[in-house]
Amino acid sequence: MSDAVRAAELKFRQGRDAELTAEAAAISRRVFGGKVFLRGLIEYSNYCSCNCLYCGIRRDNPHVDRYRLSDEAIYAAVDSGYARGLRTFVLQGGEDAAFDTERLSSLVAGIKKRTHGDAALTLSCGILPREHYAQLKKAGADRYLLRFETSDPALHTYLRDGVSLDRRLQALHDLKSTGFQTGSGFMVGLPGETEDTVVNNVRLAMDIGLDMVGIGPFIPHPETPLKDAPQIPIELALRTTAFLRVVCPEAHIPATTAAGSLAPNGREEMIRRGANVVMPNLTPVEAKKNYLLYPGKICLDEDGLQCIGCLSMRIKSTGFEMSFDRADGLVCRKEISA
Ligand code: 5AD
Ligand code: SF4
Numbered sequence: 001m002s003d004a005v006r007a008a009e010l011k012f013r014q015g016r017d018a019e020l021t022a023e024a025a026a027i028s029r030r031v032f033g034g035k036v037f038l039r040g041l042i043e044y045s046n047y048c049s050c051n052c053l054y055c056g057i058r059r060d061n062p063h064v065d066r067y068r069l070s071d072e073a074i075y076a077a078v079d080s081g082y083a084r085g086l087r088t089f090v091l092q093g094g095e096d097a098a099f100d101t102e103r104l105s106s107l108v109a110g111i112k113k114r115t116h117g118d119a120a121l122t123l124s125c126g127i128l129p130r131e132h133y134a135q136l137k138k139a140g141a142d143r144y145l146l147r148f149e150t151s152d153p154a155l156h157t158y159l160r161d162g163v164s165l166d167r168r169l170q171a172l173h174d175l176k177s178t179g180f181q182t183g184s185g186f187m188v189g190l191p192g193e194t195e196d197t198v199v200n201n202v203r204l205a206m207d208i209g210l211d212m213v214g215i216g217p218f219i220p221h222p223e224t225p226l227k228d229a230p231q232i233p234i235e236l237a238l239r240t241t242a243f244l245r246v247v248c249p250e251a252h253i254p255a256t257t258a259a260g261s262l263a264p265n266g267r268e269e270m271i272r273r274g275a276n277v278v279m280p281n282l283t284p285v286e287a288k289k290n291y292l293l294y295p296g297k298i299c300l301d302e303d304g305l306q307c308i309g310c311l312s313m314r315i316k317s318t319g320f321e322m323s324f325d326r327a328d329g330l331v332c333r334k335e336i337s338a
């Protein structure tokens, strides 16, 4: 471990937040030129065959109104975002067999075609066999998000209802070796976690070598087995953001919707601590209210274009500048060419 990382860890543990925040903001400005990049999110299906204990759309929650977007609805969301200037789209869904690799590949190709090859496409569709990742890459997908959620192996197996951390890490390895710009991340404040877990989460994100690292506060959902877990205050997620930025200077770090849902200025506070991405939600309004991984999710009545207007003001208030650049990953490509 480098001295810089050791020093950041000490500051995190000692609660020297002002120092970490200043360092993190300076790094973000230096690496990304004071810009905060937009990614248009499309939540294409809330069916999921997994049963993660923390998640509101887990298989065993019978109270979810399940939906699948049609290809036309997905394309319409992309078209409206593209016309507004977005140059990155993220397709996210539960692990849903109806969106098999064939269908996802055809969507990927369709989106790349209608955005004239100049928008980046990110997938967030869960664990798949390596050959399926290769097929999606071949179809034109550029990036893939798969959070590891927690670095504690026993907690991971428990919270993900039997899926091991090793399986998750294998999938991340498969994604990197297939040539994806690869993102992962974790929740902050899962029940059973300690300060050591948070430090290990940040270290694991660094060790994997990630283009994107998404983190956000865990928010207990009332229709899940974790409904009585305590809500950890947003501050821990904010402190962790600054620590993460110092340890992973070149990773894209989103100011997440979960942070904005737990605290009115949660996203702005993440940007002040080094986050450099925001993800306006382009999912049609009728559908997005049913994609509730956690309660209190914001932006349910607004469409993605309204959110872009809102985000431009919010970003401005932090002293950073909103950017439509597609802003590719800076980390994995370097590893491959090294
Ligand atoms: N609170 C906060 N984040 C959650 N996620 C899932 N459930 C919750 C929750 N209850 C996060 C997970 C997942 C991402 C899409 O949303 O980290 O990877
Ligand atoms: Fe499915 Fe993801 Fe929710 Fe787990 S966190 S149940 S994989 S949507």
Ligand code: FES
Pocket: 298, 299, 302, 306, 307, 308, 310, 311
């Ligand atoms: Fe969606 Fe503010 S970002 S309403």
